[in-house]
Amino acid sequence: MKDSKSETAAARVAVLMGSQSDAEQMQPASDVLRELGVAHEVVVTSAHRSPDKTAAYAREAADRGIRVLIVGAGRAAHLAGAVAANTDLPVLGVPLDSGSLRGLDALLSTVQMPKGVPVATLAIGSAGAANAGVLAAQILALSDTGLAAKLSDRKKAQAAAVAGRVRTVDVGD
Ligand code: RP5
Numbered sequence: 001m002k003d004s005k006s007e008t009a010a011a012r013v014a015v016l017m018g019s020q021s022d023a024e025q026m027q028p029a030s031d032v033l034r035e036l037g038v039a040h041e042v043v044v045t046s047a048h049r050s051p052d053k054t055a056a057y058a059r060e061a062a063d064r065g066i067r068v069l070i071v072g073a074g075r076a077a078h079l080a081g082a083v084a085a086n087t088d089l090p091v092l093g094v095p096l097d098s099g100s101l102r103g104l105d106a107l108l109s110t111v112q113m114p115k116g117v118p119v120a121t122l123a124i125g126s127a128g129a130a131n132a133g134v135l136a137a138q139i140l141a142l143s144d145t146g147l148a149a150k151l152s153d154r155k156k157a158q159a160a161a162v163a164g165r166v167r168t169v170d171v172g173d
Pocket of ligand 1: 017018019020021022046072073074075076077096098
């Protein structure tokens with residue numbers, strides 16, 4: 001993932017992260033959105049290293065057509081909260097495993113937003129990033145029947161994959 005990489009169509013989802021070093025863990029969010037055909041953009045911006053860029057991006061996102069923000073950060077992980085402070089769009093926070101506390105620090109920082117400025121918090125790391133992609137698509141699908149059908153098909157495919165792994169065990173007499 002590169003800084004400020006955009007899909008061709010107007011982005012409906014933004015995937016933000018605090019550092020280029022977060023790119024690998026956040027990649028599944030883009031993978032899911034691409035699989036579902038959701039135009040999105042990827043931006044590296046930091047709450048503490050580039051606070052003005054972060055605030056401006058969050059303030060302008062809705063007017064640019066963004067509908068959901070996925071925000072990943074590690075360690076003190078205040079990026080999601082800083083973004084949520086500057087937008088009325090839903091913010092999905094992904095705590096990242098990038099320090100000696102293996103993401104527990106980021107999880108607590110992301111999930112413990114004070115009352116009034118919510119950040120919906122996903123699982124730590126790449127699983128959380130993937131689920132954030134699905135959740136963002138589910139939010140868009142509330143007013144997009146084509147996307148809702150794709151999500152439904154995806155869930156059926158997952159169920160079929162699990163069913164395919166069922167095996168019968170003969171316990172004998
Ligand atoms: C956080 O600090 C970033 O989200 C990243 O997870 C972590 C380390 O960043 P770098 O020092 O690798 O740029 O702000």
